[in-house]
Amino acid sequence: MLHWTAPIRVAFRLRLHAENGDQVHAASDLRRRLILFDRALLADRREFRRIVVHELAHFAWQRLGNPARRAWEAVLVDELERRARGELGWSAELRKLKLSPGAQAARTRRWREYVCESFCDSAAWLLTGARPHPEATLARRHRSRRVAWFVDLLRRSELQI
Template identity: 50%
Template sequence: MAFLHQAATRALKQALEGLPQLTGPKIRLHFRPNLRVVDGRIVSGGDRGHEVHAGSHLRGRYIVLDSDLLADPPELRRILVHELFHFVWPRLSNATRASWELLLLKELAAGARGELGWSAEWRKAKLEAVDIRQRSRRWRDYVCESFCDTVAAVLSGQYVHEEFTLAPKFARRRRSWVRRFLAANAELPV
């Protein structure tokens, strides 16, 4: 067990290297094997539900990561950044969130398909016109997931990944938006 703790500590230190300064109360990180979502809850083990890499509990201030990620440092970084930015998203200004939403609306108007991560992609696929028009919970969840997936893609340094299905011209626009956002925010509250 001590070996897993040491390996996890080393892997997390490497995954967090070079990230923007995140400020606020501590966020606990846990590794568990074979993560799955069953009835909206993250569980470890079994064969019910569907597999996930990680999950966050914003009120409880913790993240659970699949222990398989320890063997894949680039993927650990991408997934960890995604989960950390779930804590950043609700603390952004309304203007910043509206700017991101406008970027997505322009993409949809231009017929953009695909995403920079599976979390956003499956949510995007379920959107209906009424969701966008009424800014439904489904739409707002998609907007948040696309933000987290895009920031994770940028901060992971990965340009090619099986989950990156967004057309290059839209991916470039998103990456540019994220880089400007990060340059303007040396510290981010979580």
């Protein structure tokens, strides 16, 4: 299911912050193949596992290729047309809430970030068992569509990370 193209280094930090100063659970440097995690995550194994998968999904997204990326984007466009609210993780939800009405048509940077975070949050939710989670707020019918999309993707190819 996963194909490792090269090792990824992992390190833990106390009170990890993003470049903008916000406190974050994790941060990936795709070019340096490095993932930093906040040490506090180690106290919650289930949450740690979800965030590990989310960060690995960033590496997979980078190598996914345009046809699959566009196909994922089409799933999200369809959801928005059906006025789907909620997401499968706070990272995607935060960006979804900030989307302006024309963001999708113009394929703004914020839209593309949302598409990426939505892929990563969905992968993390799905690959850690698709269990109820406070951040999984997307309606069941939309979740089912995403699950079907991932199952189809994984049936056809390995995820390259």
